[in-house]
Amino acid sequence: MTPPAHDAPITSERDLFEVFERAFRPRATLVGIEAEKFGIFESDGAPLHYRDDARHPGVETLFRALTERYGWTPEAEKPGAPPLMLVRGMANITLEPGSQFELSGSALDNVHAVWDEVDTHRRELASLTEAPGLRWVGLGFAPFAKQDDLDWVPKSRYPIMRAYLPTRGTRGLDMMRRTSTVQANFDFTSERDAMRKLRVALGASVIATALFAASPLYEGARCGLKSYRAHVWLDTDNDRAGLLPFAWRDGASLGDYVQHALDVPMFIVKRGAEVLDATKYTFRRFMAEGIDGHRATKADWESHLKTLFPEARLQKTLEVRGADSVPARLSMALPALWLGVLYDDAVMSFAEERIVSLGHDAWHAARSRVAREGLLAPVGDTTVGALARELLAHADSALARRAKLDADGRDERQYLAPLVDAAERNHSLGDVILGGWDPSQPDALRALLDRAAY
Secondary structure (H helix, E strand, O other): OOOOHHHOEOOOHHHHHHHHHOOOOOOOOOEEEEEEEEEEEOOOOOEOOOOOOOOOOOHHHHHHHHHHHHOOEEEEOOOOOOEEEEEEOOEEEEEOOOOOEEEEOOOEOOHHHHHHHHHHHHHHHHOOOOOOOEEEEOOOEOOOOOHHHOOOOOOOHHHHHHHHHHHOOOOHHHHHHHEOEEEEEEOOOOHHHHHHHHHHHHHHHHHHHHHHOOEOEEOOEEOOOOEHHHHHHOOOOOOOEEOOHHHHOOOOOHHHHHHHHHOOEOOEEEEOOEEEEOOOOEHHHHHHHOEOOEOOEHHHHHHHHOOOEEOEEEOOOEEEEEEEOOOHHHHOHHHHHHHHHHOOHHHHHHHHHHOHHHOHHHHHHHHHHHHHHHHHOEEOOEEHHHHHHHHHHHHHHHHHHHOOOOOOOOOOHHHHHHHHHHHHOOOOHHHHHHOOOOOOOOOHHHHHHHHOEO
């Protein structure tokens, strides 16, 4: 029997381009969001676990409630295994290793529709009386939890990542269990369009990190950083993270992206219920030698692409990463910003001339400064904040040109406005959310949960 195309063996490097080429759309205008958040119990500050325990219900209880009350369908990695994902229509809810909840939304036409989907998700979570006192928090790093306070979601690749990532950097386990982010996904029309958008997204990603910086706490205390999440990514696994130096080169192609991905070490290979540790293999070696008699398939390649963690990455869409999680309504500024940049030719040209032109090395150096200084970090002969304000002004104009209106006649600039207002004061969204909050203040836990409520 001939295997489905998705599971067919790879016969040459040419097969590796199919995942990108299938994604080419004649007119690229859709946007989707991936929004993570932490669950924290207000009675004692304990983090949400996967398993129920004597003190608090866990994810397994929440998944049952969402399934019974709101029509989500649970999915497991194999028959009889615990559910790890909920699916409804084109959206799904997945789990990060420390039980961070992630909504992966539908591909939609405008930010108004994205907000409707996220707001429905937010209200469904808030209604779960099965977990009394559970609060959902939009911050980039767990504000109170220590590693020992967390359990592990029982997903097959996580034990392998848990063992492997500490060999690649000092903060891999923090990335897995104590970070939370908001991301957005965009279409591309062709190879040229994909690479142009990738280059602009990488160039402006450090600006987005500074604007959305919202993780100034470490285990309950202010840590002196604007984004501890961004700090974590500086030493997690630099083989698969960062700003992709090759992509900044004039004429960089999908072939360059494929060659890069081929040489990044893998995590796992799955064959039915069997999970193989593949961390000693690059995908190039897997294609050449196989693993325990298994040949590389197109499905393996697509799975491998999802384990690359640069600040912007290509697979079936362009995924723009690098922003801390923030409360739900504020998170709409992320798709609004990138819609205004990536789907407007004039703004793309501005970004290429003003931002990308500074080059990889300047922005790489700015990454570590942004984690600590936010918009005040220097880059080139200016600051990240000055460039952010220019980019926001161009994105705002692009959203006005799009003229996508909600039922009240308002366009998408309404979602960008809080970001514009904050940037005018050189404030990140974390400054807006937690400005004036102090861990020593009376009822500090409840005050933080109120301020950062998702």
